[in-house]
């Protein structure tokens with residue numbers, strides 16, 4: 795499921811779920827935006843595989859608790875805050891937004907690695923929150939709150 799509009803993907807996931815055995819794990823390839831993952835989980839998908847966290851990380855786009863951050867922007871040139879104030883990953887504990895921006899503008903490969911590292915950490919935390927809310931029976935509320943507040947596209 796790579797490249798289709800998310801509405802079509804969701805329709806296909808719904809249709810396929812009707813014929814798949816209920817107790818089998820459901821895998822969706824190429825679904826990577828947080829809002830799409832949340833929707834797919836609500837349709838029953840268990841596993842995901844997508845390049846988005848690292849591909850976008852390599853080009854300077856970070857997934858954060860405040861939404862999308864394009865770290866190359868000039869507004870970060872003197873921003874000493876971490877990439878994501880609510881994140882405790884290696885990148886956020888050791889590097890400022892200004893330094894990450896500097897690395898990108900200097901063409902340093904480390905820049906893409908550090909933002910990718912943060913993005914993967916963001917996704918690991920997102921999936922942990924999803925599991926927690928499913929277990930608590932509060933997934934629909936969680937999904938609604940996240941989808942309402944963030945647009946990562």
Ligand SMILES: [Zn+2]
Pocket residue numbers: 877878881882883884885886887912913915
């Ligand atoms: Zn981080």
